[in-house]
Amino acid sequence: MNDLIDKLQLDIITHCTVSDWRIHDRIRQRLGVPREVLKWDQEARERYVEYAKRGTQTVHHARGMIVGCAGAGKTTLLKRLQGCSDEEIEKVKSTEGLEVHEEIFELYEETKSLKVRTSYMDNRNNEKKATDIEPKTLTLFDFGGQCAYYACHQIYLTRRAFYVVVVDASKRLNQKVDKEVCDQDGSVFSGWTYG
Known part of the structure; x- marks a missing residue:
């Protein structure tokens, strides 16, 4: 598999083999491609490869x-x-x-x-x-x-x-959140505490 990755380089990202999630770590390690990119749809991966071939810039x-x-x-x-x-x-x-x-x-x-x-x-x-x-x-x-x-x-x-x-230290963690902040009775948020 490493030979195929080395041969195709960035084009491996748009190759049909990328559908096998088990090779994602190898691609990521050899080419430095973020894990998320390998999960994108075909069109998005093609766009990524197109832009990456134009050149890259390190952003901190x-x-x-x-x-x-x-x-x-x-x-x-x-x-x-x-x-x-x-x-x-x-x-x-x-x-x-x-x-x-x-x-x-x-x-x-x-x-x-x-x-x-x-x-x-x-x-x-x-x-x-x-x-x-x-x-x-x-x-x-x-x-x-x-x-x-x-x-x-x-x-x-x-x-x-x-x-x-950020926690308001004047509130007890087991104290219910003020109704003015969260007034949605019957929702998943009703009865929430500051904890």
Whole structure:
């Protein structure tokens, strides 16, 4: 099988043998193709191969998900991490649905830290600065905590992300979630606790 993979290279992804899931790990290891790509339909895999043959670019990017009950402080935490003023934080309103904050932080391996991305701060100040070096970046998804949004959140959840669970420490874990936050009697969400 390795000979066939070596011979076809990326074209193995569109070859009929890819339907045998038992060879996916071999393809992934030899060619560095993400596991998800091998599960895509034929058309999507053909498109992937077409773009990959044009050339690849290494992108160092992480995705984080901020989750928790409504009113727990998810957006406030994000604003604090962004270095927003107390005045800006006082204006924070409850997130409706989902807010995506793209590439707002740079990651620094050597110091195991993250900093608000300079270009993000410059954009907030209506300034643009060009940079030739592509930094390692972080995008954060800020989920609305009301139970009406829970079903659509599933679309965005992935194993290729890290999660920050924000909990209101003033609530007991066995305490039922406030009816204002989750008022759907008879649903899977009725009777939920903060735990």
